[in-house]
Amino acid sequence: MRVSTSNFYILSLASMQARQADLDRVQRQLGSGLKLLQPADNPGAAASINRFQATLAATDAFTANINRANAALGAEESALSSVGDVLNRVRExxxxGLNAGQSAESRRGIAVEVRAMRSQLMALANSVGSDGEYLFAGYKVTTPPYQETAGVVSYVGDAGQRTLELSPGNNVVVADAGSAVFGSAREGNGVFRTVAGLANTGSLVVGGTAVVGAFIPDTYTASFTVGVDGVVSYSVTGAVSGPVASGTYADGDALSFAGVTLNLSGLPATGDVLRVTPAARQDAFAALEELAAALELPDGAPAQRAAQVNRLSRGLESLDQQLLHISAVRASVGARLQVGELVADAHAGAKLRTQEALSDVSDLDYAEAATRLAQQLTSLQAVQETFSRLASLSLFNYLR
Incomplete structure (x- = not known):
């Protein structure tokens, strides 16, 4: 077969260009570390790479949400820990103040410190997170949630609970509204509240209270009468239930009715009353103000001291409910932090598996590529050498 000179040059050039292209492709693969330099190289693998990269991007977004959630919940937990410290100090x-050895002046000094703790509590309720948003404001994150007017603390936030998505369909609350944290505890012993009549003139004091069986919600009034023989009798009447109990009372007896048990001490006067009502919700600021006001009551006469002890004891009960509620909120925050850790671990494992799959599809095998590079170089050199030798052949060269 005859091969013209021009055809020889064309074929040789095409062969060298093809090998040069192969060599260039290997060099670019080695430079980038990737098997695929463009989707057309392997459309199926390119689609898998896009899918894996989208999965990694979503995982990174969820991880960022987890970090934000941990920061917010960590700030809330820290604030709640300080709230617990404040309430425990007020309890001390x-x-x-309940100690009989305290004077009226020392109790007033204690009341001053209780109000200082109340101010500290308000500062904690208006805590700001690392993102500059108020922790307990609900959705109104740019406004302090608690404000004080004429000595009354009011919540001006809303009941919204901010959430973040930690994984598909898994949303976690990252901030509790102040109304749920500082305004949801029950007063009294958490089930009912006991109040001594303001006009009581005896020395009757309510000590511990308890629920025995099931409390029947109603407003109960226990009235006391002292007979001419000194025997104290009582009767308990419910606003709805009517008369529910009656009997005689001696110092130290317990009064029980409708699931209520009141441990009493001291002696009442005729006409003295105790009222028992279902426990309503009381905010922490009102609870502390009630204790401060009770500490400032006069205590010179036995009846005055009894009135002060009754209010302080009931205030202490309510304070214990505040502490229990704060502990429950802290436990909830801790559980949510734990969820974040578990989801973060799951994301880390899933990300590692996705990265391994992506590496299998996209990452270059350097040993194999280096071998191909050497082969392509050898092939190109062989073509170039062949062309050089054949191009120098001619009849005139032979005749010379």
Whole structure:
């Protein structure tokens, strides 16, 4: 077969260009570390790469949400820990105030510290997170949630609970509204509240209270009468239930009715009353103000001291409910932090598996590529050498 000179040059050039292209492709693969330099190289693998990269991007977004959630919940947990410290300090002060050895002046000094703790509590309720948003404001994150007017603390936030998505369909609350944290505890012992009549003139004091069986919700009034023989009798009447109990009372007896048990001490006067009502919700600021006001009551006469002890004891009960509620909120925050850790671990494992799959599809095998590079170089050199030798052949060269 005859091969013209021009055809020889064309074929040789095409062969060298093809090998040069192969060599260039290998060099670019080695430079980038990727098997695929463009989707057309392997459309199926390119689609898998896009899918894996989308999965990794979504995982990174969820991980960022987890970090934000952990920061917010960590700030809330820290604030709640300080709230617990404040309430425990107020509890210590209340127990000091209940001590019979305290004077009226020392109790007023204790009341000053209780109000200082109340101010500290308000500062904590208006805590700001690392993102500059108020922790307990609900959705109104740019406005302090608690404001004080004429000595009354009011919540001006809303009941919204901010959430973040930690994984598909898995949303976690990252901030509790102040109304749920500082305004949801029950007063009294958490089930009912006991109040001594303001006009009581005896020395009757309510100590511990308890629920025995099931409390029947109603407003009960226990009235006391002292007979001419000194025997104290009582009768308990419910606003709805009517008469529910009656009997005689001696110092130290317990009064029980409708699931209520009141441990009493001291002696009442005729006409003295105790009222028992279902426990309503009380915010922490009102609870602390009630204790401060009780500490400032006069205590010179036995009846005055009994009135002060009754209010302080009931205030202490309510304070314990505040502490229990704060502990429950902290436990909830801790559980949510734990969820974040578990989801973060799951994301880390899934990300590692996705990265491995992506690496299998996209990452270059350097040993194999280096071998191909050497082969392509050898092939190109062989073509170039062949062309050089054949191009120099001619009849005139032979005749010379």
């Amino acid at each position: 002060l209340t127990l000091q």
